[in-house]
Amino acid sequence: MIKIGLEDLDDIALGATFLGTGGGGDPYIASLMTRRAIAENGPVTMLSLDEIDDDVLVFACGNMGAPTVAIEKIMGADQPPAAVLALEAHLGHQADLLMAFEAGGSNSMMPIYNAAMLGKPMVDADGMGRAFPEMQMVTFSVYGASSSPFALASEHGDTTILDISDDKRAEYLGRGIVIRMGARSAKASFPMDGKTAKRVAIPGTTSLCQSIGANLRQSRAENRDPFAALIDMLSGTHYGHAKILFNGKVTDLIRETRDGWAIGKVVITDQQDASLEVEFQNEFLVARQDGKLRTIVPDLICILDSEMAQPITTERLRYGQRVTVMAVSAPSIMRTEAALAIFGPVGFGLTEPFVPVENLP
Amino acid sequence: MIKIGLEDLDDIALGATFLGTGGGGDPYIASLMTRRAIAENGPVTMLSLDEIDDDVLVFACGNMGAPTVAIEKIMGADQPPAAVLALEAHLGHQADLLMAFEAGGSNSMMPIYNAAMLGKPMVDADGMGRAFPEMQMVTFSVYGASSSPFALASEHGDTTILDISDDKRAEYLGRGIVIRMGARSAKASFPMDGKTAKRVAIPGTTSLCQSIGANLRQSRAENRDPFAALIDMLSGTHYGHAKILFNGKVTDLIRETRDGWAIGKVVITDQQDASLEVEFQNEFLVARQDGKLRTIVPDLICILDSEMAQPITTERLRYGQRVTVMAVSAPSIMRTEAALAIFGPVGFGLTEPFVPVENLP
Numbered sequence: 270m271i272k273i274g275l276e277d278l279d280d281i282a283l284g285a286t287f288l289g290t291g292g293g294g295d296p297y298i299a300s301l302m303t304r305r306a307i308a309e310n311g312p313v314t315m316l317s318l319d320e321i322d323d324d325v326l327v328f329a330c331g332n333m334g335a336p337t338v339a340i341e342k343i344m345g346a347d348q349p350p351a352a353v354l355a356l357e358a359h360l361g362h363q364a365d366l367l368m369a370f371e372a373g374g375s376n377s378m379m380p381i382y383n384a385a386m387l388g389k390p391m392v393d394a395d396g397m398g399r400a401f402p403e404m405q406m407v408t409f410s411v412y413g414a415s416s417s418p419f420a421l422a423s424e425h426g427d428t429t430i431l432d433i434s435d436d437k438r439a440e441y442l443g444r445g446i447v448i449r450m451g452a453r454s455a456k457a458s459f460p461m462d463g464k465t466a467k468r469v470a471i472p473g474t475t476s477l478c479q480s481i482g483a484n485l486r487q488s489r490a491e492n493r494d495p496f497a498a499l500i501d502m503l504s505g506t507h508y509g510h511a512k513i514l515f516n517g518k519v520t521d522l523i524r525e526t527r528d529g530w531a532i533g534k535v536v537i538t539d540q541q542d543a544s545l546e547v548e549f550q551n552e553f554l555v556a557r558q559d560g561k562l563r564t565i566v567p568d569l570i571c572i573l574d575s576e577m578a579q580p581i582t583t584e585r586l587r588y589g590q591r592v593t594v595m596a597v598s599a600p601s602i603m604r605t606e607a608a609l610a611i612f613g614p615v616g617f618g619l620t621e622p623f624v625p626v627e628n629l630p
Numbered sequence: 631m632i633k634i635g636l637e638d639l640d641d642i643a644l645g646a647t648f649l650g651t652g653g654g655g656d657p658y659i660a661s662l663m664t665r666r667a668i669a670e671n672g673p674v675t676m677l678s679l680d681e682i683d684d685d686v687l688v689f690a691c692g693n694m695g696a697p698t699v700a701i702e703k704i705m706g707a708d709q710p711p712a713a714v715l716a717l718e719a720h721l722g723h724q725a726d727l728l729m730a731f732e733a734g735g736s737n738s739m740m741p742i743y744n745a746a747m748l749g750k751p752m753v754d755a756d757g758m759g760r761a762f763p764e765m766q767m768v769t770f771s772v773y774g775a776s777s778s779p780f781a782l783a784s785e786h787g788d789t790t791i792l793d794i795s796d797d798k799r800a801e802y803l804g805r806g807i808v809i810r811m812g813a814r815s816a817k818a819s820f821p822m823d824g825k826t827a828k829r830v831a832i833p834g835t836t837s838l839c840q841s842i843g844a845n846l847r848q849s850r851a852e853n854r855d856p857f858a859a860l861i862d863m864l865s866g867t868h869y870g871h872a873k874i875l876f877n878g879k880v881t882d883l884i885r886e887t888r889d890g891w892a893i894g895k896v897v898i899t900d901q902q903d904a905s906l907e908v909e910f911q912n913e914f915l916v917a918r919q920d921g922k923l924r925t926i927v928p929d930l931i932c933i934l935d936s937e938m939a940q941p942i943t944t945e946r947l948r949y950g951q952r953v954t955v956m957a958v959s960a961p962s963i964m965r966t967e968a969a970l971a972i973f974g975p976v977g978f979g980l981t982e983p984f985v986p987v988e989n990l991p
Binding site for chain 1 (some may be wrong): 794
């Protein structure tokens, strides 16, 4: 059991931006909300998966929408708790613990925020181990937990409960509401017991965000090479294989907000005129150099500014930025055949088969 | 109290098509479903508003979607009851009575169908007194009842509960789901007590459908002028002013399915080359002749084939049809200032003010 206090939020936000692999939204605004919630209500208790009882009720919470919208349309203070409360009211049971469904990006903050606002503890785990664009792309779904019933809340206090037997259809139907909620909804989902959470969730991902953020912060403070230090730190975790893919300058950027997603690609060119092309759908999905595969989802592609090693989200990419592209291996729970069927290349319409990043050039 | 049996369904369906004013969907398929439900479960008990107790729980039920889609995508047998059951489960209370929210079109059948399937009685009343394209366009909303919480169900058994404080926003958010449910959802909405129903509902509209249908059927059987007989019959109801607007041939038809609605206009030309132009959004909204207003919403515009006086829905309009256009005054509960603000001309973006059809040429 650890406590998450004000002093931890910047590190978690920084690490979550890294794990966000370009997506999940910049956690900055959500971290400001969470700062205020903790300042008013005190630190949040976080338990590891093996510290929770089998019969507790856990909700996975976060937001659902387009990161490009989130920059301008700020979540209402009551909006995330409204989703939790709506799901509790519908079930007739209070949640004992909150959990992230997405440790990457701004959704990293939502269980902390909700836990502070509602006076509940949280679990150090999530369902994505990074960020993904669609709600069925979680280990929860892969290993048999259902997203339903789940609640969505708008900034107007409007709430909806969806009860949908298939999580891909849940994503499709939920997105229909989310788009009309202005591409920004708070969500409480995947109500499950502790026993299920231990089986289907990726352990330790919120504290991993904190470790990544702390590592980057210390490297900067001590003027060490932040990339080398981070690769070294990750080698001791279940995200063991990390490497630098490419160094260069953003020379092309195509981006549109479509169907509630930020979709596009970025081209990075180095001084030898070699180019790395990275496609994204909210998150970076695939990196190719001269048509050859370098990294592919669910392995992580992270683009950081070359000087400060600040991870850059897709909506903050700009022509001319000097960037370093890192690749990180996803944990084994995310690389099983069942997992790859949901959020491997095929889940995004990519034709390449998955190849672990440690086996690629 | 009356019983609705198999022998009543054709008359109700025919009258509902007339009250549908071109919209609400052709009740034919829904009447076949209802026929089977009554054949299996027996006649449905229908009470008038003044026969129900103040403290009963009433749901308004029907479908939500695009009539053009309904021709090809048939509702699942369990789909309408699934919406009622989902709302009951969410509220933790069973509905005592079902009611139409829209007496016109295929929605006329849904409370009868659900009542037969679920073994409940129904109330002889509705919220539209005709058909309208949007769910907030009901006297329920006008006089202060809330649509929420309401349930939508898909043919997959998926259900959603929406809890939205504003009924126009409920329409907008609900439509987002409905579109993704394939423009065809079953709905249970406006949970209200009997006392509220007596205040906000339009009385007698299901039995009015039956009277209209029976009147048309008898005229045909007896070879009388069906239009004169119908105008005479309506003069004794709260839809007192009915008249023939125009006789002619369909000479132009523009139609598209957009945002889940059937939108367009039809032009009818007579032998003197005069033309009546009728705009529709699911239902006929406004009729103009040489740019002059002849009838405007919420008064009813009904297009019938000239020979059999069969009402024609917008999706069944065809070039070359010989038609008779009738206008009918809406009941006074639908013509108050509050009602006109919701489903008068302004509710459809029309710039003309409402003028009662009895005061127009």
